[in-house]
Amino acid sequence: MTITAEERRARILEVVRELGTVRVIDLADRIGTAAVTVRRDVAALAEAGLLRRSHGAVSLPQDASPTVREGRDRVIGMLVPTVGPYFDEIIDGARVAATAAGARLVLGISTYESADDRAQVDQLLDAGLDGLLLTPNWRPANGAVNTSWIRDLPVPAALVERRAPADSAAAELDSVGSDHRHGVLLALRHLRALGHESVGLAARLDSWTAGEVRAGYEEGVRLLGLEPQPVIDINRPGIDTDGLAARIAEAVARGVRAFLVHNDQEAIQLTPLLRARGLRAPDDLALISYDDVFASLASPPLTAVSPPRRAVGAGAVELMLRRIDSGPELPVHHVQLLPDLKVRTSCGGTGTGTGQAD
Template identity: 75%
Template sequence: MTITAEQRRARILYLVRELGTVRVVDLAERIGLAAVTVRRDVAALADAGLLHRSHGAVSLPRRESVAGRVTGQDRVVGMLVPTVGSYFDEIIEGARSAAAAAGARLVLGISAYESSDDRAQAEQLLDAGVDGLLLTPNWKPGGQPENSAWLAGLRVPAVLVERRAAPESPFAELDSVGSDHHHGVLVALQHLSSLGHRAVQLAARDDTWTAYHVRTGYQEAVGLLGLEPRPVVGIHQPGGDMEEVAVRIAAGVADGARAVLVHNDQDAIHLVPLLRGRGLRVPDDVALISYDDVFAALAAPPLTAVAPPKRAVGSAALELLLRRLESGPELPVHHVELLPELKVRTSCGGVGPSGAAR
């Protein structure tokens, strides 16, 4: 029996309602028709406003808000993060809140800081029928691993979160939203400089994306502000080698560097009593600024901290992905960097080395 165009299109609409976003080639396979025929039917349905086409896939059109802006109604967004807890909790919450406000749903995947897990977790999200992906790949400091080639073949739009591909990378044209950590370090050192400090030590890890940019941002900021450069005090295991870190910072203090920026909050909080055990009180003997501002306000004393806009990053990434889903390739590629701010508390108080108030 011959299937009419109306019957074909009714079947297409039924499958899209059942499956959510689906590729045209998959529709053709399910219906048992040539892909060219299904593409023609999909085009007719899209012209009638019954379907939405994007990146070779189709979905139901979204309803508009009262302001006339297209929302994410009925969209499902997958979000892949390397961990939950502390820093990424706030990013996830920002994305979740933005999704709820737009009428979309967020589905979470965790890749456990092992780059080999990224692809499997992303495929799991894709198999769940997500319309787009928010991705924080496990890229090592200073570059992207070779086994990220799968990113170029994603069948749905994706936005990088707290990651940005190098200009020469095959992923450079992926949308991205993240914190400008170089700016975050600069505002911290500007504050310490304004308080009379001419030398600031940096204690930081070297195994994460953020730590890499904190380190490179430190080198830039020292040059821009005309501060005395000091060797970075490496933190090689979170919370595990802080005794040695305290020894090196104490030596730096004795050499005139009475201010320190510590990445991250957890290590900064560990450091305070260890410095006190060496006769150095925060803030009287050494000014301390933490980087991340997840737990800094809970420390004793409360720590002045650089606060990346974590919730805003999650929210902006979700909203950008919904715009990409709506506009497709007509929307220019966005590389968005949001500026951290400095939350001034008591750990920079007292009197600076030049006599200025801290």
């Protein structure tokens, strides 16, 4: 199985921590990777200050002790509302970053049906955490979010793939997430450039991301001067796809020939149902999916907005480690990473982008 450069470098650091000083050739044998690749990875890690090179061998730098706090590795808890392709990549990005820094990641899984994240957080705190990464169960249908308990946590906390209301206690927490509104704007701008003056949105209602996609659609339509369309609600994801296809077909009959669909699951299930109604992408309508988890595997391959999931997880861990080391001296960071648009064939554009739900 092919591993990423981040995973390879995390493994290199694990081996060096275990063995102390090790020759590059032995390191390559240990991790089962070509020596030339390991040399490139070692050079990158040395440039970042994570390794020291000397006469064909590598070791930890003398100032590597900050990765240990009070005689033990730092422990970071991470609470997510679900596991699945979208959050799996966020978790993996966090895991790789934690391993590279000599920290340990402890995972807690809530559910989208959970009324309160606090019970899960209390269980994570029992692991002796130094910091906590939180993806609270905030959804558009929930209305006001309860964040008062977050202020009472005994360890630093940061939000992941969530942005707190400005008037809430959580607004003063560090946060790292995808700028989903910008991702929607990328999709609308691409369709506008292809000549579409009206773009429809079919969107779920069951996650915080869905709310951001809807808000981004409203803002993007206004900014680009597109003709507004009523949002097609996906009330029962994966179940009412035939009804979704019928509503999109009705919109096509009214002259709307381009759609953004949140998310990949709905868009992939949708395409054969539209074909059964005589509508093919990209000939009869342009389709863009939001999430890019499985979009490249669809028929036709779907143009998709691709949030930077692994980078979100890695960035959250890196920021938390800085917070643990610096305390309140470090200013609060609100980090928004921009999604990409992977152009394929489903909207009439050309491209070979590849990618991988909240």
